[in-house]
Amino acid sequence: MAEDTKDELTSNQMWGGRFASGPAAIMEEINASIDFDKKLYAQDIRGSIAHATMLAHQGIITAEDKDKIVHGLNTILSEIESGRFEFSRRLEDIHMNVEARLADLIGPAAGRLHTARSRNDQVALDFRLWVKEELQRTEIALTSLINAFLDRAEEHAETVMPGFTHLQTAQPVTFGHHCMAYVEMFGRDRQRVRHAIEHLDESPIGAAALAGTGYDIDRHMTAKALGFREPTRNSIDTVSDRDFALEFLAMASITATHLSRLAEEIVIWSTPQFGFVRLSDAFSTGSSIMPQKKNPDAAELVRAKTGRINGSLVALLTVMKGLPLAYSKDMQEDKEQVFDAAESLELALAAMTGMVRDMTIRADRMRAAAGAGYSTATDLADWLVREAGLPFREAHHVTGRAVALAEGKGCDLAELSLAELQAINPAITAGVFDVLTVEASVASRKSYGGTAPSEVRKQIAWWRQRN
DSSP, X not given: OOHHHHHHHHHHHHHOTTOOSXXXXXXXXXXXXXXXXXXXXXXXXXXHHHHHHHHHHTTSSOHHHHHHHHHHHHHHHHHHHTTOOOOOGGGOSHHHHHHHHHHXXXXXXXXXXXXXXXXXXXXXXXXXXXXXXXXXXXXXXXXXXXXXXXXXXXXXXXXXXXXXXXXXEEEEEEHHHHHHHXXXXXXXXXXXXXXXXXXXXXXXXXXXXXXXXXXXXXXXXXXXXXXXXEEOSOHHHHHHOOHHHHHHHHHHHHHHHHHHHHHHHHHHHTSTTTOOEEOOGGGOBOOSSOTTOOBOHHHXXXXXXXXXXXXXXXXXXXXHTXXXXXXXXXXXXXXXXXXXXXXXXXXXXXXXXXXXXXXXXXXXXXXXXXXXXXXXXXXXXXXXXXXXXXXXHHHHHXXXXXXXXXXXXXXXXXXXXXXXXXXXXXXXXXXXXXXXXXXXXXXXXXXXXXXXXXXHHHHHHHHHHHO
C-alpha cells in the first residue's frame, strides 16, 4: 500500500465512519496544524500518560492496557526526541499523530486511551502545560535581568548622570537610581508572570468535548499528577478558554514594551553625541561601508521585537472576540501567536541581560552632562524656600531669573558670584553654593525612593532580599 493511501485511510479511521473519503487538498491544507502544534509533543504524551494511569486506577481500563499505553507513549517520546518520528499532515495534529503511532506499536489497546476525553480538553491541557512551562522560563529570565541591573546599580550608586523629562535635562540623578527604575519595571513584569501561572494552574483534562463525561473519572488525580493546583470547575468554559494564552501575550507585550524603552535608551546613550555607554563587540555590528561605525544592532532588534509581540496579542484577541461557547476551530489559530511571541521574548530578554552586563559605563561623560542645562535649578528654588523662607512660586521666579543670568553669561549656576545672586534676591547667602553642585543635589534627595546614594543602596538591599 502506498504511504499516502495508508495515511489517508488512517486519517479516515480517526475521523470515524461518517466520512467515506479523504478531505480535499485545500481542506487538508487549512485544517492541518501539525506543522506547529508538534511543539506540544512532550505535553501531549505527559497528559496521555496521566490520563491512562487515572483510567486504570478507576477501573475504566485494565492495568495491562495501561502498561501497554504508557510503554508505547514513552517509546514515541523517545522517537520524537531522537528525530526518528515521522509526522504526517494527513493526521492533522499532534494528538492524532501520537495516537496513530501508538496503534502501530501496541494495537487495539491504543484505542482505549481516548476514553473519557476529547481533543478539545486534550489540546487545552497540552497548551496550558506548555504556557505554564514557558512562563516559568520567563520568570527565570526576568530574574537574571533584574540581577544584572542590581549589580550595575550597586556599582554605580554614586555615579551622577542627568535625569530627563521630555528627553531634556531635568535634575541630576545617579545611574544606580536609573538602573533601579528598570528593576521596578521588570519586577512588575515578573509579578505578572507569577499571577498568570496562578490563574492557569487548573487542569482541563476530563472536561471532554464540552459537557464532561459519564465515566467515573478522578480529575483531581490527573490534576495532581500533572502539577496543577486543581481541576477546572466548568466543562464549557474549560474547552473554550484561552485566557491563559491571552495573559501570556499581555504579559509579553508589557515586558517587551519595557525592553523596548530600555533598548531606545541604550541606542541613544551609545551615540557619540551622548557617549554614556559603550557596547561590547558581542552586541554590536559594523558597517559594510563606514569603517568607524559601531552599531547597536542587538538593542535595535530588541526594540523591533516589541511590534511582533504586540501583533500576536492583537491577533489572538481578534480571534477570540466573537466566538460563541464552547469550542470553535478558530481557536486552532492560538498557538502560532504564542509560540512566536515566546521565542521573541526569550531572545530579547537574553540579549538585553547580556548587554546590561557587558556595556561599559562612561561615568565621566555622564557627570559632564549632569551639570549641563542648569539641572540644579530646582535645588536653588528649594534652598530659597527652606533657608530664605520664600513661597515656592516666588522662589521659582527668582530661580528663573538666575538661570536667565547664567545663560546670558554662558556659565553654570554655581559659577555666578554671590553678588550677582544677591542682586536678584538679597536673601541669598553663601550657603546656597552648597546645593548647586550635582553631587550635593543627588545627595539631598533622601526621600523614600529618591536618588540619593544612601537611598539607592537601601532599595538595592530590599530587592536583593526579595530576589
